[in-house]
Amino acid sequence: MKFLVVDDHPLVREALSSLLLELRPGAAVLQAATGAGALAALGGGGAVDLVLLDLRLPDGCGLELLRTIGQTSIGTAVVMLSGDLDRHTVQAALAAGAVGYIPKTEPREIIAGALGLVLAGGVYVPPVALPAVAPAALPGRLHEGSVTPAECGLTERQLEVLALLMQGKNNKQICRALGLAEPTVKNHVSAILRALDVGSRTEAVLAVARLGWALPRVDQSR
DSSP states (O other), X not given: OEEEEEOSOHHHHHHHHHHHHHHSTTOEEEEESSHHHHHHHHTSSSOOSXXXXXXXXXXXXXXXXXXXXXXXXXXXXXXXXXXXXXXXXXXXXXXXXXXXXXXXXXXXXXXXXXXXXXXXXXXXXXXXXXXXXXXXXXXXXXXXXXXXXXXXXXXXXXXXXXXXXXXXXXXXXXXXXXXXXXXXXXXHHHHHHHHHTXXXXXXXXXXXXHHTOOOOOOOOOO
């Protein structure tokens, strides 16, 4: 895979590049500090699979660049990054074709989970924007926002699996991290989806992000 990180802050570019390489080891990660640099990188040969694009760039608006990428780089997905959580801005980005909108203020684990969702074909919407873009994002009692993991019937092991799902890990990576067989992990994932009353990993991660559950830290040194 090939990624492009567009942000005018070198430390942010490096952090995001490192995170992408954790999610997709061996991938190629390009960087650009400006919109002009991003377009040059996209036109430099070889399709880019995913662009992480800052909303505010020194030479223009990220939304305009998003629209340009959609017109000139067919097949390239774009995730917007910003500290601006205005719901209208989030809606505008999604309407312009972004497959996700990630606040820079989110913890690293949430950003990793959001990117994992996008790489799996999902769309990430920050929880704060859900009332504007997905009023019924949480079904049943989860919509109340007061339910706990214990009330959902989740076991300690299932919470560990859920924590890894939030980081965008696939089943094989979860198997390695927890020392479990793949059928066991599949059973845990199915149980998590049933407990949360959702139909996909994407919906599970969005639900947990909105509920604000504190999940266990998993030792992945196995």
